[in-house]
Amino acid sequence: MRTFLFEKEKYGFEFLMDLHKFETNPNVFFEASPHTTNFFEIFIFEKAKGHIELNGHTLNIAENTFFFISPYQKKSCKIDLSEIKGFHLVFQNDFLSHFFDDKLFVYRLQYFYNSKHPQYLQLPKEEYDKIQFALNEIIFEISNFQNDSLHIIRSLLYFSLSKLNRLFSRHYKLSPETQADSVIYNFKEKLELNIRKFHSVEEYCKTLSISRHQLNKVIKEYFGCTSKEIIHFRLLQEIKMELRYSNKTVSEIADALNFSEANNLTRFFNRLEDTTPSMYRKNYQNDSHLL
DSSP: OEEEOOOTTTTSSOOOEEEEETTTSOOTTOOSSOEEESSEEEEEEEEEEEEEEETTEEEEOOTTEEEEEOTTOOEEEEEEEEEEEEEEEEEOHHHHHHHHTOTTGGGGSTTSSOSSSOSEEEOOHHHHHHHHHHHHHHHHHHHTOOTTHHHHHHHHHHHHHHHHHHHHHHHTTOOOOSSSOHHHHHHHHHHHHHTTTOOSHHHHHHHHTOOHHHHHHHHHHHHSSOHHHHHHHHHHHHHHHHHHHOOOOHHHHHHHTTOSSHHHHHHHHHHHHSSOHHHHHHHHHHHHHHO
16 A cells, blocks of 8 residues: 655755645545555545545545545545646644654644544535635745744744644534643544554553543543544444455454454444454455445
């Protein structure tokens, strides 16, 4: 599977973000075959036709829609480029974390590393216009780079990401709080790093040095569900990605994801999806053939 790498020296100096309009710079990352990137992406469609497969969801593109993609998430795109209009925003975590001295900043945003809800949002025109204005200002600063441009760009990006977090949280009825208990964001980070080997609440409590009761309390307040449910949603997502984009057998997937045996993975998958892993893969392959 192809992995796109971030071009740090595109402008002749290290710059860990980029933004352009689809209509003036055709997007090389609209690949129909499954692929990943080593950076964060936000696809912003003012106008387009097609769909994107992301995290086991097939998401249709409509006017003023946003797609939020975290590093190394597998996706594939079926998009008509003939009348496309919008923006492609990319950045590496260091661009923001170094500036704000907060390595967990992106984990504070509800639309990244979200295994429960689609990483997708459609905005009413008045809200879209606010984000569009900030993005156009970023493009202007990149094209007319001056000594203070970096500060302006970071400020506009911070505004855009935070505003979208508020709107995403409101839409999916989540907490919009970005300065809540750091346990939440550490948990999200540990989950991404360890989901292929840790499946229990106890294992994450140990890595976080926190009790199960404490973890469940903050997770319930922030996500509206238990830490066990969050772990299971994320593990299910990982299984789906293997079934969709790898040729591994169910037994090989079980081994890669630290299930003691294939039957345990099958029972887990069937309980959450009401189908077997083999049938899920077959249905996905049939649907892909029809598209």
